[in-house]
Amino acid sequence: MSSDQVSxxxxxxxxxxxxxxxxxxxxxxxxxxxxxADRLNDRFDCFALDYRGHGSTPRPDDWQVDWDRYGDDALAAARAIAPDGGLVGFGHSMGGAGLLMAAQRDPGLFDLIIAFEPIVFPTDVDRSESxxxxxxxxxxxxxESFDSFEAAIANYASKPPMQAFDPxxxxxxxxxxxxxxxxxxxxTCAPEHEARTFETGAAHTTWDLLPEIHTRVVVIASGDEMGPAEVAPKIAERLPNSVLVEQPDSNHFGPFIDPAGTADLIADFALSIPTP
Structure with a gap:
């Protein structure tokens, strides 16, 4: 159970x-x-969460998007999976920010976080939504809707960015x-909820807390020339125990385009952690 009675x-x-x-x-x-996960289940016991308003996790009535509450969701899921710690986390974009928030709040929870272009922006920039x-x-x-699941798949497969996704x-x-x-x-994720999440992505203050996160973190930066890819090296610099990995041939959707390569990356870094 997370904050606001969100399950x-x-x-x-x-x-x-x-x-x-x-x-x-x-x-x-x-x-x-x-x-x-399917490529890692011989080495890991794999789990995934749905943040509030996404997938199978409901959004509270009249809830205004607040990224700190996404951190609550990540923390609740991580504690449920590994109450004694020893957890490896892979976070993509917003999911990377959520795991970093959770690690700051519970320092003993994660042994390793791999954060693919986490949405953590400097707090000394103009956060205007204009x-x-x-x-x-x-x-x-x-x-928001289609006649059938098959019609939705056909629509997304015909245009970017999803036409490049693994089928x-x-x-x-x-x-x-x-x-x-x-x-x-x-x-299940209403377009307005997604839009508000994007709009408020620079409003949380996780950037200021990065020096407090002593969990080992691997920060991944794609070959995109702006946005999360541009900030990723700066995030790695602020984290006390981090390494930056650059993937110039990838983009922000890399984990969806190349799940096999992403699985290999997770395994390579996690293998270097002592087994509890």
Whole structure:
């Protein structure tokens, strides 16, 4: 149970070994990372969470988006999975920020966090929401329903960015990111909720707390030239126990495009941690 009486959905993907928590990006959900988990279940006991308003976790009535509450969700899921610590976390975009918030609040929880371009921005910049954002406007224009699951898959597979996604990731995004509705199927993450999450992504103060996080963190930066990729090296610099890994041939959707490569990266770094 998280704050605001939110019951966080935790998906058990199975496997054996050290517990691994997969933490999703804005607008997605935990099942999008099942293709990664499937490649790791001989080495990890794999789990994923859905943040409030995403996937199977409800958004409280009249809740205004507050990224600190996403940190509460990550903390609740991590404590449920590994109450005695020893957890490995992989966080993508918003999910990376959520895991960093959880690690700051409970320092003994994680042995390692791999954060793929976490949404953590410097607090000394203008946080005005007046500037237009392609991500915000794209979320608000997102089509909310389709006649069927198959129609949704066909739509996303025909245009960027999802046309580049691994087919299993795209299939799982639709299968677990839509619910039956009178008109066919409808998104579980409402477009306005996704848009507000993007709009307020620079409003939390996790940047100021980074020096307090002594958990080992691997920060991944893609080859994008702006946004989260541009900030990722600065995040690594502020974390006391971190390493920066650059993937110039990737982009912000890298874990969805190349789940096999992402699984290899997680395994390579986690293998260097002493087994509890």
């Amino acid at each position: 966080v959905a935790i998906h058990e993907f199975g496997g054996s070994g050290r517990p691994l928590l997969l933490s999703h990006a804005t607008g997605f959900h935990g099942y999008c990372y099942l293709p990664i 500037e237009p954002s392609m991500m915000v406007e794209g979320a608000r224009r997102r089509r 299993d990731v795209l299939r799982l995004y639709v299968a677990h990111g839509f619910r039956p509705a009178p008109e066919g199927v409808r998104l």
